[in-house]
Amino acid sequence: MEMDWYLGLSAVLFTIGVIGVLTRKNAIVIFMCAELMLNSVNLTLVSFSAQLGDVHGQILVFFALCVAAAEAAVGLAIIIAIYRNNLTVDVTKINLLRW
Amino acid sequence: MDAYVHLVPWIVLIPLAGFLFNGLLGLSSGSFREQKNLIGGVATLAVFIPFLLALWLFFMMSSESEAATVSLFTWIEAGSFTTDIGYRLDQLSLLMTLVVTGVGALIHFYAIGYMSGDEGFWKFFAFMNLFIFAMLNLVLADNMLLLFLGWEGVGLCSYLLIGFWYSDMAKSDAAKKAFLYNRVGDFAFLIAMFMIFQIVGSLRFEDILAGTTLFTTDQVFLIGALILIGATGKSAQIPLFVWLPDAMAGPTPVSALIHAATMVTSGIYVISRLSPFFMQSPELMLLVAVIGAFTAIIAATIALTRYDIKAVLAYSTVSQLGFMFLALGSGAYVAAMFHVVTHAFFKACLFLGSGSVIHAMHHVEHKLHDEGKHVHFDPQDMRNMGGLRKYLPDTYKTFLIATIAIAGIPPLAGFFSKDEILVMTFNAGMGTYGAVYIGLWAMALITAFMTAFYMFRLTLGTFHGEFRLPQKLAEAKGAEKYLHESPFTMTSVLWVLAGLSIVGGFIGIPNFVVATFTGTADVNLLSNWLDKTTMDAELTLSKLVEWFLLFGSVLVAAFGIIFAYRLFEGDQLEASDARISERFGALYQVWNEKYKIDEIYEGGIVRPTVRFSDRVLAVFDMKGIDGFVNFVAAMVRFAGGVARYFQTGLIQSYAYGIVLGVILVIFMLLFR
Numbered sequence: 001m002e003m004d005w006y007l008g009l010s011a012v013l014f015t016i017g018v019i020g021v022l023t024r025k026n027a028i029v030i031f032m033c034a035e036l037m038l039n040s041v042n043l044t045l046v047s048f049s050a051q052l053g054d055v056h057g058q059i060l061v062f063f064a065l066c067v068a069a070a071e072a073a074v075g076l077a078i079i080i081a082i083y084r085n086n087l088t089v090d091v092t093k094i095n096l097l098r099w
Numbered sequence: 100m101d102a103y104v105h106l107v108p109w110i111v112l113i114p115l116a117g118f119l120f121n122g123l124l125g126l127s128s129g130s131f132r133e134q135k136n137l138i139g140g141v142a143t144l145a146v147f148i149p150f151l152l153a154l155w156l157f158f159m160m161s162s163e164s165e166a167a168t169v170s171l172f173t174w175i176e177a178g179s180f181t182t183d184i185g186y187r188l189d190q191l192s193l194l195m196t197l198v199v200t201g202v203g204a205l206i207h208f209y210a211i212g213y214m215s216g217d218e219g220f221w222k223f224f225a226f227m228n229l230f231i232f233a234m235l236n237l238v239l240a241d242n243m244l245l246l247f248l249g250w251e252g253v254g255l256c257s258y259l260l261i262g263f264w265y266s267d268m269a270k271s272d273a274a275k276k277a278f279l280y281n282r283v284g285d286f287a288f289l290i291a292m293f294m295i296f297q298i299v300g301s302l303r304f305e306d307i308l309a310g311t312t313l314f315t316t317d318q319v320f321l322i323g324a325l326i327l328i329g330a331t332g333k334s335a336q337i338p339l340f341v342w343l344p345d346a347m348a349g350p351t352p353v354s355a356l357i358h359a360a361t362m363v364t365s366g367i368y369v370i371s372r373l374s375p376f377f378m379q380s381p382e383l384m385l386l387v388a389v390i391g392a393f394t395a396i397i398a399a400t401i402a403l404t405r406y407d408i409k410a411v412l413a414y415s416t417v418s419q420l421g422f423m424f425l426a427l428g429s430g431a432y433v434a435a436m437f438h439v440v441t442h443a444f445f446k447a448c449l450f451l452g453s454g455s456v457i458h459a460m461h462h463v464e465h466k467l468h469d470e471g472k473h474v475h476f477d478p479q480d481m482r483n484m485g486g487l488r489k490y491l492p493d494t495y496k497t498f499l500i501a502t503i504a505i506a507g508i509p510p511l512a513g514f515f516s517k518d519e520i521l522v523m524t525f526n527a528g529m530g531t532y533g534a535v536y537i538g539l540w541a542m543a544l545i546t547a548f549m550t551a552f553y554m555f556r557l558t559l560g561t562f563h564g565e566f567r568l569p570q571k572l573a574e575a576k577g578a579e580k581y582l583h584e585s586p587f588t589m590t591s592v593l594w595v596l597a598g599l600s601i602v603g604g605f606i607g608i609p610n611f612v613v614a615t616f617t618g619t620a621d622v623n624l625l626s627n628w629l630d631k632t633t634m635d636a637e638l639t640l641s642k643l644v645e646w647f648l649l650f651g652s653v654l655v656a657a658f659g660i661i662f663a664y665r666l667f668e669g670d671q672l673e674a675s676d677a678r679i680s681e682r683f684g685a686l687y688q689v690w691n692e693k694y695k696i697d698e699i700y701e702g703g704i705v706r707p708t709v710r711f712s713d714r715v716l717a718v719f720d721m722k723g724i725d726g727f728v729n730f731v732a733a734m735v736r737f738a739g740g741v742a743r744y745f746q747t748g749l750i751q752s753y754a755y756g757i758v759l760g761v762i763l764v765i766f767m768l769l770f771r
Contacts, residue, residue, distance in 0.1 A: 018758060098748030
């Protein structure tokens, strides 16, 4: 049952991502963890695609990777802009609109 | 007539074009504002061309012509109510158009010289053109709503031009006062329009005049009284006349055009326009006549006591307008319109003459300042004048002609129109409520005497005797060398108006004067001209009575002049006023304090209203209305204060929520 290994790895990566997003305060780390979650899902898609012999899953992953690349560029740019304004990327300190 | 009626919209639109030209270019370009000859020329032409068009129409028309209307487009359409921008050309509206554009063009031309030193030159002429546009809408409208648009438009222009020198608080207040008093009248006028629409179902004059039988007598009285209140606001009659004397704060050409010749006659025009309607109720006619006669005599007595040259003319205008209302109330619409026309000539001449005097006195003040003397005197105060005939010969001569005309000496214009009013009032004394009319006639006769008296007091005090300013102010010694006649552009207008004041009366020679010698006569051109549009009362007096009345009014005017001459010739202005004051005692005090009408309004209406607003309305507004609104806001604020703790503002706490939610959903999917 090779699938178990792939899916298990995917689940482990996803969980690490979730825990990272929920617990870390540095925006870049949160961002990286979000990428991790995204890629664990990609891994799941690819494994099912190989298992079922359906190429659609792999094509979808290519699209997801393209979008992820663009999203990474925009996300990093936003984080840099935030850093220039606040001299920090600690999400608990970026709370201008908070009560 | 229908063939020419298409010219009418042009008559109205050309002044609007003049307003837009001067107004827009003046707003946008600083260098344009310096082109004073261009601005003045365009503005004058924008009134003169419509005058020529109206003159052309006049020659194309006869007294037999049927009224013609032209409709430009549908203005308002709502349910069964439609109103067009439509104009009506008939004898009455054309007569008013001729006066408005003719006298208007002359005054525009005069103002080029009078206003030449003013910064707001372009603005002044733009407003003047706008006024002419509004006034022409008023007189040419074929329905009451368009008339009301013009009615409000002239009120607005009057406000803008009275407050033309708005940096002076008193002048700006005078403008507001004029506007507010007019609003009171406008309100009544609006209600009258609503009621007419409810009964007739249309606001077109054609339909209203054709449907006069639809009204009950009570309705006629009520609607007529409301229209009358509107007219008293615009035409400065009791109880709303107090704004007109204050309106003299505006530049003198404005006083001549708006507050003497045209706008203030619009109330008379409206009542003439609706004459068949007004004739249905003798009580209504009596009310109009009573208001007119009382206004005439009250304003005349106040005029006796004034020293401000323009104030005398202002009260004189109120008084003459009272005469016109008396004529309307006596069923003498032709006489009223006749007096509108002749009054436009001689009162415009008088106001422009006073403008020439004020211009000269201002010049003296400036020259004294140039000498380094810091003198201040009121350039409109007669006590500082005297002896001006030597220095301003043209102004003096024209002023004197106009004064004789207003005093009612034949054969000048004022005599014919005023005599006709007196005759027609006496004539009304033969009909319903005769005794009252005879009383009003007596009041009018006394007023005619006073008119001659105070107008000659004004002329003699201003132009005869010695120049008094050097005696009043030691520093102004030798100031008479700075007195000078106004430029030709101004005096030429004075002469034209003086000429019209002499010959203007011949358009309405009473028929009986000629008929005495020839048996029958048909020489009253004005009466023939207006025959189709107004519904005059029947003249029932015999020729003998008419001759008697005619001589009576001449005699009264002559007495007034002789009295004035004996009292005021040769620098006795203040001494004689003191003697009059002594003679009449408390009565003179009442006149001098203007019957305290302003104070009565102030104490009886303004201050109670302000106090009521302060103590009741303001409190209710703050505690009641604002309190409720603030209570609602406070409730929302409290609820928000409680609920806001759910929103931490931290992304991660929301992400926890999402993750927990997802886990919950998964559990439900797996273990159900």
